[in-house]
Amino acid sequence: MVTAATTDADVSIGAEYEVVIGLEVHSQLLTASKMFCRCPANYAYAAPNSHCCPICMGFPGVLPVINHQAVEYTIMTALALNCEIPEFSKFDRKNYFYPDLPKGYQISQYDIPLSRNGFLTFTYDGKEKRVGITRVHLEEDTGRLVHLSEGGDPRSLVDLNRAGVPLMEIVSEPDMRSPEEARLYMEKLRSILVYLGVSSGKMEEAALRCDANVSVRRRGETALGVKTEIKNMNSFRAVERALTYEAQRQIEELRAGRRIVQATRGWVEERGVTVLQRIKEDADDYRYFPEPDLPPLVVSRAWVAEIRARMPELPDAKRARFVAQYGLSPYDADQLTADRALADYFEATLKIGQPYADDATMQARAKAVANWELGDLRALLNTDALDITASRISPESLAELVTLIERGTISGKQAKDVLEKAYASGEKPGAIVAREGISQLSDASELEGIVAEVIAAYPKAVEDFRTGKGSALQFLMGQVMKRTKGRAKPDVVTPLLEKHLH
């Protein structure tokens, strides 16, 4: 028996075996209405069964109508993933019984999906990793079962608000070779979907779901091993932990001389294990056939070109631009562009300082804004588990803070305190500085008196300095800071100290 996965990725898969992973990601699309009817697609705060109609409840005799926006979102995603878009596509019925599927079938796409043969790249171990995309297709979500057990009377309720919500499926090739690669793939894919505005990207709300096909084989073998499919992973961390556990489990089975059984297994987050759910069904079991109530989908080249022209800048392009235009380090640019909201906040903050005297001034400001945003501000947001869009520090406030530092009104250390206060209250940094009288001491005549006091008080340090000990100057500077409660402006103090020491 394999013990529960403990840490994220440091559990070695071993030198003898190699793990092979392919992911199937489902994303609800951010359309106003459902896939085949006019019911609202956003059901998050709706009372059970309040967003449904005869079409999404599967009454006999009703006719579905294809959601144009959902098709466009899927094509847009496929283009972002470098896929081919065939001119002809169709919908099919996938037949199965489940209480949350009143029709007895799901409308999906079988042999002619909206797109195929693409790829996605991400950085792994300092190198570019490319994962093939088999297909991106469109289907409808099912309803939900709500299981109640209070009062010792277990029962299950059906909520059909989710039934018929547009669901896009992105299937990868089995190109990943470690659980960490699978997590990085998911993170990059999520980033692209959020950039495109087609998905909320919220795994915790099941708006983005990931199933994984996992198999192992001895290193050097080319044939794929028998795979299992893992479900119920609802965070990036869960994806990595579940895959690590499952790969180890399979290796131990093989080492013990047993066979891997093709099956669907569920990830149990609390126990850190995968458990057998059902022996895998094949496509044949679903009796797919073309959906007779929907016309074939003809995707003209003009339509594809028009969608392509409307696509926003994607993470890779934005990262390259941030390095070229703002002079950011590749690391900072990577951090900022991984999340569209962070990138937008950065550019909004930088825009407030316009116009800049020259590129160097603008790039210095860009570096400062990136440091504050990715450092202190993000740390504050993390303690409250807040997203940058919920920050009480607006881009205007951050720009104001950076200006106060640039002008020498406050020091970097004072700015940290001001940022914390502004974060807590939402007050503007300039107002806090004015009210609390926070400022740097830059008056040379006032500082000269303090410098003279310090030099008189520490003859040993003065002696050290004169015999060439560089650290003595720092010590004396520290004493000046102590006496001014950190307000002394270093570039005024340094020449005064040097003057008095010589």
Ligand SMILES: [Zn+2]
């Ligand atoms: Zn409906």
